[in-house]
Amino acid sequence: MITDVHVKNGITIPLHELEITTSRSGGAGGQHVNKTDTRITVRWNVIKTQALTDEQRARVLENLKSRLTVEGDLIINNSTSRSQQQNKEKALEQLAYEVRKALYVPKKRIATRVSKAKKEARLDSKARRGNIKKLRSTKYYGD
DSSP states (O other): OOOOEEEETTEEEOGGGEEEEEEOOOSSOHHHHHHOOOEEEEEEETTTOSSSOHHHHHHHHHHTTTTBOTTOEEEEEEOSSSOHHHHHHHHHHHHHHHHHHHHOOOOOOOOOOOOHHHHHHHHHHHHHHHHHHHHHOTTOOOO
């Protein structure tokens, strides 16, 4: 039995907020695919959800804007398996993954500087390499 969808620590999407529908899977599969509804579509409205705080909702809306409908629904489809139950589990896992990814806050980059010694070592090495190549030249007559 499928329960609420656990996204990450403290964030769980209640099952009553999800609209789960079934339909026939496309593609090859013969008689089985023509008579069974194994494709799962999970629909979750990000705007109306109670599972997220206002800040989290804004982050999800911003990061998933290309995947959301006009009404603010995130739609996940799955038809990889012949089993409706497996497809439902995979679709809910995909939903949790997408929301987790959208909630990720990247760390601030701390600006650093290259030390003077490192800069001089790099330039030294470049000069040395340049001299080696200069010595290989046929035009070099020695100063």
